[in-house]
Amino acid sequence: MSPPAGPQLPEALAASDAVARLRGSGLRVTAGRVAVLRILTQAPHSDADSIIRGVRTHHGTVSTQAVYDVLRVLGQAGLVRRIQPAGGPARFELRVGDNHHHVVCRECGSTTDVDCAVGQAPCLDPSDDHGYRVDEAEVTYWGVCPACQEAVERRRSAGDRSPDLEGSLDPDGSPYPGAAR
Numbered sequence: 001m002s003p004p005a006g007p008q009l010p011e012a013l014a015a016s017d018a019v020a021r022l023r024g025s026g027l028r029v030t031a032g033r034v035a036v037l038r039i040l041t042q043a044p045h046s047d048a049d050s051i052i053r054g055v056r057t058h059h060g061t062v063s064t065q066a067v068y069d070v071l072r073v074l075g076q077a078g079l080v081r082r083i084q085p086a087g088g089p090a091r092f093e094l095r096v097g098d099n100h101h102h103v104v105c106r107e108c109g110s111t112t113d114v115d116c117a118v119g120q121a122p123c124l125d126p127s128d129d130h131g132y133r134v135d136e137a138e139v140t141y142w143g144v145c146p147a148c149q150e151a152v153e154r155r156r157s158a159g160d161r162s163p164d165l166e167g168s169l170d171p172d173g174s175p176y177p178g179a180a181r
């Protein structure tokens with residue numbers, strides 16, 4: 001399989017292309033597998049819950065376990081890559097084999113691809129590999145996405161009159177009211 005080239009997010013994957021990818025990897029073509037491939041084309045870095053919702057929206061009833069099975073099979077076949085930024089659910093994408101990294105927003109969790117700095121794994125060579133045969137360096141850039149930067153600024157400028165101090169004292173309340181998902 002050739003690595004994806006050109007634009008990193010294809011517009012949409014035709015069903016016939018999904019079928020071709022499955023056949024190319026020697027996998028049986030099922031409606032569920034085609035559906036997951038198409039959803040991941042349009043919504044890369046989806047977590048399992050939103051993939052399940054997408055499959056149910058477009059293809060009716062499907063069990064949660066069936067979707068997890070599809071994700072596992074596609075992952076084993078190398079068609080789908082699974083990433084798991086700390087503190088969040090696993091996310092899935094079709095962009096495989098190019099060792100790209102991710103930048104993740106601390107506020108909203110939005111995840112965007114960043115090309116590998118070096119072009120191939122492991123990208124960063126450890127100063128001491130302790131004899132391990134290292135084949136991957138997991139790099140995640142954390143920050144605040146453009147859409148959230150404004151909200152963070154607003155929160156900061158309102159900071160001195162924090163409603164947390166003047167309003168009800170909710171022991172479970174987040175100190176970051178804007179951070180609720």
Ligand SMILES: [Zn+2]
Pocket residue numbers: 105106107108109110144145146147148
């Ligand atoms: Zn954000």
Ligand SMILES: [Zn+2]
Pocket residue numbers: 044045093095100101102112113
């Ligand atoms: Zn990615």
